[in-house]
Amino acid sequence: MTDGTARADGRAPVDDHALAGALATEAGRLLLEVRDEVGFADGRALKNAGDLRSHEHLMAALAERRPGDAILSEEGRASVAGKRAAGLAGAPTGNTADADRRTADRVWIIDPLDGTREFSEEGRRDWAVHVALWERGRLTAGAVALPAQGLTLRTDALGGAVTVNGSRESVLTAPAPDPGKLRIAVSRTRPPAFVQRLAETLDTDVELVPIGSAGAKISAVLLGEVDAYVHAGGQYEWDSAAPAAVALAAGAHASRIDGTPLEYNREDPRLPDILVCHPMSASTLLTGIRDVSDALPSCP
Numbered sequence: 001m002t003d004g005t006a007r008a009d010g011r012a013p014v015d016d017h018a019l020a021g022a023l024a025t026e027a028g029r030l031l032l033e034v035r036d037e038v039g040f041a042d043g044r045a046l047k048n049a050g051d052l053r054s055h056e057h058l059m060a061a062l063a064e065r066r067p068g069d070a071i072l073s074e075e076g077r078a079s080v081a082g083k084r085a086a087g088l089a090g091a092p093t094g095n096t097a098d099a100d101r102r103t104a105d106r107v108w109i110i111d112p113l114d115g116t117r118e119f120s121e122e123g124r125r126d127w128a129v130h131v132a133l134w135e136r137g138r139l140t141a142g143a144v145a146l147p148a149q150g151l152t153l154r155t156d157a158l159g160g161a162v163t164v165n166g167s168r169e170s171v172l173t174a175p176a177p178d179p180g181k182l183r184i185a186v187s188r189t190r191p192p193a194f195v196q197r198l199a200e201t202l203d204t205d206v207e208l209v210p211i212g213s214a215g216a217k218i219s220a221v222l223l224g225e226v227d228a229y230v231h232a233g234g235q236y237e238w239d240s241a242a243p244a245a246v247a248l249a250a251g252a253h254a255s256r257i258d259g260t261p262l263e264y265n266r267e268d269p270r271l272p273d274i275l276v277c278h279p280m281s282a283s284t285l286l287t288g289i290r291d292v293s294d295a296l297p298s299c300p
């Protein structure tokens with residue numbers, strides 16, 4: 001879908017891929033400003049300001065550019081609205097009602113600030129903005145901005161993916177791993193307990209690489225900085241929708257850790273585990289995960 005041809009505001013029509021990329025990049029720029037304005041002395045204040053500013057920017061931009069679409073944002077849930085209204089920041093704009101979202105044809109699934117903890121730590125670059133589009137059962141577009149790295153990774157209208165660095169765009173293809181070696185990205189703060197056992201089980205040299213943010217970890221796989229991302233124990237649709245959309249478009253494997261597909265726009269947004277890697281590594285990792293069998297997901 002595009003904006004249409006004749007726009008009163010003179011803006012050129014933009015496809016969903018370019019729109020996702022532009023919105024994630026813009027929100028990322030705002031987040032860099034928030035870091036400068038608020039500073040790092042009060043981590044909680046910085047996290048709250050970042051979450052809210054990015055959320056409000058994305059909600060307003062989507063309402064303007066795609067007014068008929070539903071939205072599921074981490075920060076637009078009723079539970080978050082209550083918490084924020086009670087605090088300093090004021091209540092955020094709410095998501096589309098669940099019943100309407102569940103029957104909508106087009107749903108934007110957004111995480112205004114993924115890796116909130118890392119965002120609040122001076123010098124860290126592993127945090128992201130996620131903007132994904134789900135249409136009638138599948139992810140059709142997605143963008144992950146890595147503002148502190150000056151990059152946005154996004155899907156494109158040809159069914160592939162690109163890396164955007166300022167005005168430069170280059171084709172993004174998931175790189176194959178070097179033989180005999182596997183660098184597995186894990187959460188810095190909540191690495192799944194079984195991953196160490198998995199590393200010992202595999203018949204290859206495994207290095208576990210702690211990185212913050214699901215979007216930054218999946219981007220690291222796509223940029224060849226690591227070879228896989230394994231997570232279990234808890235996560236939500238907004239944590240993985242946009243990076244999974246980009247990963248699949250870039251030719252990577254992205255699934256639950258039992259190999260079943262990642263599913264989005266469900267009634268319950270919990271999506272607790274994920275594996276992203278090059279397709280060449282998928283069966284080794286899925287088999288290894290199955291062998292350390294208590295790792296298999298407790299599906300919500």
Ligand SMILES: Nc1ncnc2c1ncn2[C@@H]1O[C@H](COP(=O)(O)O)[C@@H](OP(=O)(O)O)[C@H]1O
Nearest residue numbers: 113114115116187190212213214233234235239
């Ligand atoms: N066990 C868990 N339960 C719920 N959310 C989790 C989780 N582990 C990771 N996440 C979420 O997944 C994202 C990436 O986490 P991590 O950096 O630890 O890998 C974070 O999103 P947010 O930063 O948007 O809250 C984090 O909250």
Ligand SMILES: [Mg+2]
Nearest residue numbers: 111114115239
């Ligand atoms: Mg998140």
